[in-house]
Amino acid sequence: MNEQRTPKPSPLAGEAGEGAVATNPSPGRSPSAGSRPPSPARGEGNEPAARDVVPSKPVSLARGLRSRMTDAERKLWFALRDRRFANFKFRRQVPIGPYVADFVCFERRVVIEVDGGQHAGSARDERRDSWLSANNFLVLRFWNNDVLSNIDGVLLSLLETLHERHETSGSDDGAHAGREGRAS
Numbered sequence: 001m002n003e004q005r006t007p008k009p010s011p012l013a014g015e016a017g018e019g020a021v022a023t024n025p026s027p028g029r030s031p032s033a034g035s036r037p038p039s040p041a042r043g044e045g046n047e048p049a050a051r052d053v054v055p056s057k058p059v060s061l062a063r064g065l066r067s068r069m070t071d072a073e074r075k076l077w078f079a080l081r082d083r084r085f086a087n088f089k090f091r092r093q094v095p096i097g098p099y100v101a102d103f104v105c106f107e108r109r110v111v112i113e114v115d116g117g118q119h120a121g122s123a124r125d126e127r128r129d130s131w132l133s134a135n136n137f138l139v140l141r142f143w144n145n146d147v148l149s150n151i152d153g154v155l156l157s158l159l160e161t162l163h164e165r166h167e168t169s170g171s172d173d174g175a176h177a178g179r180e181g182r183a184s
Contacts, residue, residue: 069092070114070144071144071148072144072145073092073114073147075147076103076112076114076142076151076154077092077103079155080103085158085159088105088108088162090105090112091103091106096111096132096135097132098131099131099132101132108138108165108166109136109137109138109165110137110140110162110165111137111138112142112158113139113141114143114147115141115142115143115144116144125141138165140157140158140161
C-alpha cells in the first residue's frame with residue numbers, strides 16, 4: 001500500500017481545522033464558543049456583486065459610442081465638458097430610456113444630437129424625438145458640418161435655448177419639448 005498523500009495546507013489564522021484549538025481567540029470569547037459560518041464569497045450576501053451584473057443594451061452601446069466619437073461630437077464635447085459652457089453640466093452618450101443621447105443637460109432637460117447626412121428625414125429619429133418629448137426633453141439637432149465649421153453659431157443657439165428653458169421651467173407644460181433647432 002504505497003498511497004501517496006497530498007499534504008493539506010495549514011489552516012489560516014482563526015480557521016483551525018477539526019479538533020484543533022484556535023491559538024488566538026477573540027477577547028472575551030472562549031475557543032469552544034459556536035463559530036460563525038464563513039463570510040459569503042461576494043458582497044454582503046445573496047445579491048450579485050456589481051461586476052457580475054450584465055449592463056443593459058443601451059448602457060453597453062453608450063460605452064462603445066463614447067470611445068468612438070465623430071470629429072463633430074469630439075469638437076462639441078470639448079466645448080461642453082467640465083462645465084466649460086456657461087457652467088452647465090453636460091454628459092455625453094447617455095442612455096435615456098431605450099435610447100442613447102449624444103449629449104444631455106439634465107438640469108434643463110435638453111438633448112443635443114449631432115447628425116450626419118444619414119439622419120435626414122429618418123423615421124427612427126422621429127420616433128426617438130417623440131419619446132424624448134413625451135418625457136419632457138427638448139431635442140436640438142445640429143448637422144456635423146455646422147458643428148465643424150460654425151461652432152460659435154451652434155453654441156449661441158444652444159445658449160439661447162438653455163436660457164429660454166430656464167425662464168419657462170416654472171410654467172413649462174411641455175410646450176417647448178417638441179421643438180427642434182438647427183444651427184444656421
